[in-house]
Amino acid sequence: MVNKMVEIECLACSKAIKPRQLNDTDNYDAENYDGQVVCQECKSLLYVKSVKGKVQKSKVVENKSIRSLKDIAELAEEFEKQRKKEEREGNTQ
Numbered sequence: 001m002v003n004k005m006v007e008i009e010c011l012a013c014s015k016a017i018k019p020r021q022l023n024d025t026d027n028y029d030a031e032n033y034d035g036q037v038v039c040q041e042c043k044s045l046l047y048v049k050s051v052k053g054k055v056q057k058s059k060v061v062e063n064k065s066i067r068s069l070k071d072i073a074e075l076a077e078e079f080e081k082q083r084k085k086e087e088r089e090g091n092t093q
Ligand SMILES: [Zn+2]
Pocket: 010, 011, 012, 013, 014, 015, 039, 040, 041, 042, 043, 044, 065
């Protein structure tokens, strides 16, 4: 058995990761994997295609390393709601 870990660079956070799907030959067709992996560092979803143990293709499916603008807007809205609620509650006393 060749004990060499397959490493890929996460396209979202640029860290080197060793996806289980490319290394766990007992549970996956690691040599010829074609599917999604999750970055252990930033939890982004990546698509990877490997042929004969060599990574041919990889791309970001869902980038979790950076908060999207929508997330930030939602957070701001939540914060504002919470602030108004506290204001109201403060006024009744
Ligand atoms: Zn990552």
